[in-house]
Amino acid sequence: MFSKSNLLATLVGTVVMFFLGYLVWGIATVDFFSQHSLVDAMKDPPNLGLIAVGNLIAVFALSTLYSKWARGHHSLSQGFTYGAWIGVFMGVGMGLLQYGTMIWMDLTGHAVEAVLDIVFYGIIGAVIALVYQKTAVKE
Template structure:
């Protein structure tokens, strides 16, 4: 669980999760979601960066650990991206549709936009994990 590959992958993925999340949802997503938010004032003006960082670290460690077991037969960019895609389906599309059915957060088009952002986010996360595991595992 605390192999060299997992530790390096976790560090790199944490940086991607923090920076990529800001890029995708903080900069790009803000304008994309403007017309699709169903509840005014839902998002905080200033998020708590410490909790975001800890959340990114947990996501990165979990993703890296799962990839270490999932991709063990063929570490690489393709298997990493594939795992990232399936994470996107579970979190971005599955959970998004459940949220759409039970809460007034985003309209359906907003859910689909969010899913695309999740595919990019977790796809890059998987790609990075795959490359790191391939380079650091014998």
């Protein structure tokens, strides 16, 4: 659980998740989601420290689960597939639960969020896999 590969993947994945998340949701899609949000629940300004800690914990969990899922075979495509399935869970599964229980966004917003989550977590999974691949013990 606290292997060199897992800790490095956690560190690199956290940095990528933080900055890619800011790029996607903090810059690129702000206008889109402001048009599809039914309730403005954003903090102004957001707590970047808590976001960073949340990313760290999330990526540690993702990296730890990836190490069990991959069983020693690491590739970018396998990592992307792993992350995309996490994105399906988060974006589609949790998104439909949120749409069914909360007044947060319209259906279009949730659908776009689902696609973004699949790609976003796919990239995070690929980054985790790349670090595992590069730090794997050579035989």
